[in-house]
Amino acid sequence: MAGEAQQSGGHSGPEKTGILSFPYSRRFFLLFMLAILAGLGVRQYLKPSGFGEIGFFRTAALDEEAAREPTLQGKGACEVCHKAEFDAHEKDVHLTVQCEDCHGPAAEHVQARTDGLAPDKGKMFRELAQANCLACHRRLQARPKLFPTIDAAEHFTRMGVTDSSVKCQGCHSPHEPLFLDRKVSQARLHPLIHACTDCHLDPAIRSKALPDGHVVTFQCKDCHADVLADYKTKPHKDLECSTCHVFHQDSEFSGRIFKNGNPKFCLMCHQQQPFRGKGSIPQLASFEAHRNEMASDDADRQKRCVDCHAEEKIHTMHRPAKSVVVGEGGAR
DSSP, rough: OOHHHHHHOOOOOOOOOOOSSHHHHHHHHHHHHHHHHHHHHHHHEEEEEEETTEEEEHHHHHHHHHHHSSSSSOOOHHTTTTTHHHHHHSSSSSTSOOHHHHOOHHHHHHHHHHHHTTTTTSSOOOOOOHHHHHHHHBTTSSSSSSSOEEEBHHHHHTTBBTTTOOOOGTOSSSSTTTOSOOOGGSSSSEEOOOOOGGTTTGGGGGSSOTTTTOOOOOHHHHHOOOHHHHHSSSSSTTTTHHHHHEEEOOOSEEEEEEOOOOHHHHHHEEEEEETTSSSSSOOOOOOEEEEEEEEEEEEGOOOOHHHHHHHEEEEESOOOOOOOOEETTTEE
16 A cells, blocks of 8 residues: 555656656746847837848948948049040950959049049059959850860960960050951841850861751851851961851841951961060051052052952852751751
């Protein structure tokens, strides 16, 4: 009987189980809840006025931002003083690039000129280092194939450049990179061009035939096979077609292709420069001197490089394009 009483006295009710049955767990959860309440209190104390009235936004920020002095002026501000550079910029392929992307914020510069301060006040970047251009034009695997990029060492070797520290502006003008003889918008629309190396890393793939069932692509040879065959017999044969006929993509399917006759474009490769080795590429001291030397009359003095050298040095200019025939193996 005593044993039974002792046994029944030891269990007054159902045995408690679970994490809250341990004394330390109750203290932990109490501290946890106190921490949450303290955090909410601190958040309420630090919350700026107006926050939450229109979502997760501080309404006073609108007036504060409006009161700030702008640092970027937009390329329209540059037109006021730099009309020639602005007009060149607006017709060429850099037209979507703001002047301040290369030259830096113009607020101090514009203010200094407005106030009539000395020229040494409010200066901007002018002679840009090679690295500035390569920030956009360095060849990287992640960049689109149709975007103009270079491997600097490879490019200098091809162009006969002997001084690797030379600035890009030695040959290229940032204001009119291609020296277009007409506006970008006036260049003819052209279907999107695909190079075999867009998908295949091995350059030898260019000379191989398309297998049956290959995805339909569009390449220069599909419409201009006769021009391309003639081109392969000329001195420029090692250059890609797109080296001269630069393609400026407008959409996923088409863009503008440039048939540029401006002599300045040719002189980017053929202008005699102190940093360029002799014998690698034919060079001219100046286009005007060459033209005057070779011209026999005033009509000759109006000619461009392509008027005299296209058929002989580049490719025939007057053969009609052939239509594309698409078969099972893709565009031919």
